[in-house]
Amino acid sequence: MVPVLLFLLLLLGPAVPRETHTGPYSLSFLYTGLSRPSEGFHSFQAIAYLNDQPFFRYDSEGRKAEPLGPWSHVEGMEDWEKESELQKAREDIFMVTLKDIMDYYKDREGSHTLQGLFGCELRNNKSSGAFWRYAYDGQDFIKFHKEIPAWVPLDPAAQNTKQKWEAEEVYVQRAKAYLEEECPGMLQRYLPYSRSHLDRQDPPSVSVTSHVAPGKNWTLKCLAYDFYPRGIGLRWTRAGDARETESGGDVLPSGIGTYQTWVVVGVPPQDKGPYSCHVEHSSLAQPLTMLWGKRQEAKAEGDLGTRPQ
Template identity: 85%
Template sequence: MLSAVCSRTGGSPEPSSWTVSTMVPVLLSLLLLLGPAAPEETQAGNYSLSFLYTGLSKPREGFPSFQAIAYLNDQPFFHYDSEGRRAEPLAPWSQVEGMEDWEKESALQRAREDIFMETLSDIMDYYKDREGSHTFQGAFGCELRNNKSSGAFWGYAYDGRDFIKFDKEIPAWVPLDPAAQNTKRKWEAEAVYVQRAKAYLEEECPGMLQRYLPYSRTHLDRRESPSVSVTGHAAPGHKRTLKCLAYDFYPRSIGLHWTRAGDAKEAELGGDVLPSGNGTYQSWVVVEVPSEDQAPYSCHVEHRSLAQPLPVLWDPRQQAK
């Protein structure tokens, strides 16, 4: 059974109602839950290929029963779901010729979908619960550092809890849930399945990543400077709220903080970095200051695209009182 998951076998892309902006934040959170993600700050010569799967026992509009997304570093590379059953490259890779045989990739994803949903069904049978709404999720992938394989991961979760993971050093599937004992027996019914899983993580996945990089380095290594907006608002009888928003930047890592007359201020809210849905990121920090305070406040922005930190002054004369 696992051979279908671990070997590349073989339709053409067709449009899908799935939207990257809807699912990317959810899937990035899943990747962090199930295994090491693409490095938060991508350095030269450091790349990753990751796959994230979600299966739903009770699909709803906009969320098919099964969907998969592949990432190069933190960028969505292609999408597949149970409605179209086609692997569809996403921009900018949708404009690239010869990077992948999408007929074979679609067939591979269909095989993986069948096994994935069969496993979800097995788990529901184990717990004798076919009436509830259940979610099965998986993440696996590999990394290259300086053109050499440097790590891999493969794990699954059921209803938000760790279910089973593959340890390539043993090698074996390690159950993390009572129902996973049955899954382990099924996936290890023949020793060749375990060896194929190990070979996928150690050889095939890094090989795929190596093959993709000539088409992708320009996009993955790019630097886009943040646009910055500072605003202030004060309701009668309350402190003034200052917000600094940085957006449209890449790569992901950024530093934002407010200063008062040159001294750093601790943020009240913000600090998270979120995908914008267009391949860039956004982040913000908020501070509260006495409404009568007229001292100079600045938002300081640090990012790899900037030669030096960028201070953006808040001018109370241009803001709401």
């Protein structure tokens, strides 16, 4: 089940913009419905995000919307009882949709997953984008095109979903109004409680390590971690020239509201370099350079632009 969920997250794409410093800001919701929930997974779960930070969750077991992270200590941001009732209603509709798809394919015995991703974005305090789409068993299913406006089927079974969701014109207009008015309005309401957290700048810690096996190349790894926002530049150079890396490059959540990434390069035993890892991040006054030698670790200070040797 876990690999399927991870694949769907990749399929649906990022729920938020990569950069968060002083905007843009986004509000998004990721819904997941499972026909056969297993241990540790609920039949329905909703997670709401402000930019890339989860700020409340809801699931089919507790049936309560609960704030997460720093938002769990904020008073007056949301009426959580009212939000819980809203998520209950959305859960019911979502799970009916999953059942309808399974009925279309006449497959009520297998394990199936439906995910939905929807939300909006603000730039310079103005609405600049919105999205609403679904995936079924790892494949695009249906999406909303607000300019038409209409639901656009991306799967044979989605024709039935489209007919059901467009049975009355008011349903289509409500979806359009949600993306263009209600969602941006909610985001505007949340920002006064959230800007200090979303606009923060956490500089990366950087570690350079190496190892070699007899008769093999040196393997150099540059790890950057505990940084926020997500956008970062990380590369190996030899005598100032960029080197092609063998692995790494993906920016991953650390699980504590920050990010981590790494790059790995191979170096022949006779190649003495010099090799350096270069790090660029919005929290740094200038790029940070870590020279390959013995294991080194440094905390990058944004106002110092230190270049450890």
